[in-house]
Amino acid sequence: MTYNPFDITKIRADFPILKREVNKKPLVYFDNAATSQTPQAVIDVIADYYSSYNANIHRGVHSLSQEATDAYEIARQKIQQHFNAQKAHEIILTSGTTHGINIIASGYAELLKANDELLVSAMEHHSNIVPWQMLCEKTGAVLKVIPMTQKGTLDMTAYASLLSDKTKLVFVNHVSNALGTVNPIASIIEQAHQVGAKVLIDGAQAAPHIKADVQALDVDYYVVSAHKLCGPTGVGMLYGKEDLLNTLPPYQGGGEMIAEVTFEKTTYADLPHKFEAGTPNIAGGIAFGAALDYMNGLGFESIATHENELLVYATTALKEIEGIQIYGEAAEKTAVVSFNVKGIHPYDVGSILDKFGIAVRTGHHCAQPIMDYYQIPGTIRASFSFYNTKEEIDRMIEALHRAIQMLQ
Amino acid sequence: MTIQEIQQEIIDEFSLFDDWMQRYEYMIELGKSLPLISPEFKTDDHIIKGCQSKVWVHAALEGEKLQFTADSDAIITKGIIAILIRAFSNQHPQAILDADTHFIDQIGLKEHLSPTRANGLVSMIKQIKLYAIAFQTQLN
Numbered sequence: 208m209t210y211n212p213f214d215i216t217k218i219r220a221d222f223p224i225l226k227r228e229v230n231k232k233p234l235v236y237f238d239n240a241a242t243s244q245t246p247q248a249v250i251d252v253i254a255d256y257y258s259s260y261n262a263n264i265h266r267g268v269h270s271l272s273q274e275a276t277d278a279y280e281i282a283r284q285k286i287q288q289h290f291n292a293q294k295a296h297e298i299i300l301t302s303g304t305t306h307g308i309n310i311i312a313s314g315y316a317e318l319l320k321a322n323d324e325l326l327v328s329a330m331e332h333h334s335n336i337v338p339w340q341m342l343c344e345k346t347g348a349v350l351k352v353i354p355m356t357q358k359g360t361l362d363m364t365a366y367a368s369l370l371s372d373k374t375k376l377v378f379v380n381h382v383s384n385a386l387g388t389v390n391p392i393a394s395i396i397e398q399a400h401q402v403g404a405k406v407l408i409d410g411a412q413a414a415p416h417i418k419a420d421v422q423a424l425d426v427d428y429y430v431v432s433a434h435k436l437c438g439p440t441g442v443g444m445l446y447g448k449e450d451l452l453n454t455l456p457p458y459q460g461g462g463e464m465i466a467e468v469t470f471e472k473t474t475y476a477d478l479p480h481k482f483e484a485g486t487p488n489i490a491g492g493i494a495f496g497a498a499l500d501y502m503n504g505l506g507f508e509s510i511a512t513h514e515n516e517l518l519v520y521a522t523t524a525l526k527e528i529e530g531i532q533i534y535g536e537a538a539e540k541t542a543v544v545s546f547n548v549k550g551i552h553p554y555d556v557g558s559i560l561d562k563f564g565i566a567v568r569t570g571h572h573c574a575q576p577i578m579d580y581y582q583i584p585g586t587i588r589a590s591f592s593f594y595n596t597k598e599e600i601d602r603m604i605e606a607l608h609r610a611i612q613m614l615q
Numbered sequence: 616m617t618i619q620e621i622q623q624e625i626i627d628e629f630s631l632f633d634d635w636m637q638r639y640e641y642m643i644e645l646g647k648s649l650p651l652i653s654p655e656f657k658t659d660d661h662i663i664k665g666c667q668s669k670v671w672v673h674a675a676l677e678g679e680k681l682q683f684t685a686d687s688d689a690i691i692t693k694g695i696i697a698i699l700i701r702a703f704s705n706q707h708p709q710a711i712l713d714a715d716t717h718f719i720d721q722i723g724l725k726e727h728l729s730p731t732r733a734n735g736l737v738s739m740i741k742q743i744k745l746y747a748i749a750f751q752t753q754l755n
Contacts, residue, residue, distance in 0.1 A: 230635075551690075552668050552688055552689035552690070552692075554667045554668045554689045554691070554692065555668075555689045555690055555691045555692075558691050559639070559691075562635050562636070562639070569667065570667050584668070584669070584688065585667065613636070613639065613640060613643065614643070614690060
């Protein structure tokens with residue numbers, strides 16, 4: 208028997224929501240790829256901020272403002288250390304992944320010219336497609352697609368042939384939200400750099416499972432959302448290399464992001480404040496740091512080991528059910544299983560599973576191009592976290608059998 | 616029968632069931648008796664937006680009464696639209712406009728009434744009412 212360093216009972220006790228019932232059944236939460244649940248330690252940090260030192264940051268000379276500023280900047284350092292950025296001011300705190308992508312897309316509107324080429328992978332979330340389409344409309348740049356294969360992996364040969372000296376930017380997710388595929392981003396980044404292109408990696412789905420080292424990857428921009436890794440909603444990170452962020456114009460005008468304002472001319476603040484106009488989500492930023500502390504306390508290797516066991520267990524059990532088709536069978540995957548039952552609409556299955564207290568996502572997962580590729584309306588997606596158990600997977604499989612009985 | 620009488624009939628039928636599973640099974644059964652939309656109308660013009668599954672609804676005036684046909688690619692959604700059509704088909708457009716839809720709540724499908732619910736029950740009701748407005752104008 209393999210040694211499991213996880214005390215799952217203790218870990219589950221850290222998450223108050225896991226004790227609740229849904230439709231009179233104990234909740235089985237398998238929608239972690241949409242948002243993860245929040246441990247008490249993180250909830251406490253949010254409550255403590257509002258109970259003890261709620262104040263606006265970077266402005267006041269009074270003690271509360273100092274305390275809040277210190278806590279916020281310590282959180283930024285925790286994020287810096289976690290992703291191994293060289294400098295704390297390369298970490299821009301955002302409202303989430305989508306915000307981070309839009310900051311970059313908006314900045315490049317002034318740096319691109321007509322017929323420059325941007326490459327985007329075929330398995331992106333809409334948030335990593337639409338901002339670039341808007342950028343192309345503004346600049347006359349051309350968006351090209353890195354195709355995917357039947358297994359749900361990127362076609363790396365096609366990628367190599369799409370790259371040229373016209374390529375300015377490449378966008379790929381580290382992990383696909385709909386399929387769980389871990390993309391070979393180190394190789395993608397290296398090849399892009401050979402033609403002088405910059406790379407933005409959407410790390411939203413990877414961050415809960417994989418500790419990315421932005422220096423080792425030599426990535427230009429990396430974006431994540433805190434709520435996928437046990438933090439609160441409405442806060443995230445944009446990492447960018449210092450020299451690149453310095454060349455980009457600011458995204459929004461406002462307080463905080465200025466050095467000096469007169470009606471004739473305003474000079475912008477240095478990083479990171481240049482991209483942090485207005486009062487940020489202070490409690491959220493501090494809680495983001497606390498969430499990383501919590502997850503690092505468990506250890507990303509232990510998390511990956513446990514989640515991989517769940518993935519293998521669920522995949523094996525699902526394959527035993529007649530008529531199940533699994534989408535995304537890359538060799539390297541996070542704990543996501545996207546599937547359909549032959550002849551049954553994913554919406555019907557999701558509705559019945561909900562009645563059994565089981566939360567899965569159904570639909571296109573904001574990744575319609577993937578659904579178009581497989582020519583399906585959507586999938587049922589079960590996405591696991593470190594606090595899930597094999598017993599919960601058993602309950603999903605049992606409920607799935609009941610759903611199939613009802614729906615066939 | 617008036618819309619209200621039909622709605623009461625549906626409420627009475629659903630009151631026989633003790634749990635959600637029986638209600639869902641009955642709803643799925645009702646979906647099988649749905650007057651199906653003719654394939655020529657299964658176009659984007661007849662799709663109801665706001666549903667995770669596809670729902671097509673068509674209406675035509677026969678005399679002074681509206682006849683609805685529909686279909687869906689999901690069978691729970693098909694059951695829901697079948698219940699709505701049973702309540703509203705073969706009625707005068709004005710009667711459809713005057714009718715309320717509280718019976719949905721009373722047959723234990725309240726959760727489907729939320730406007731954010733992905734099955735789009737609210738959009739289906741809206742579409743039925745829009746057809747009624749259009750044909751009422753025609754009758755005037």
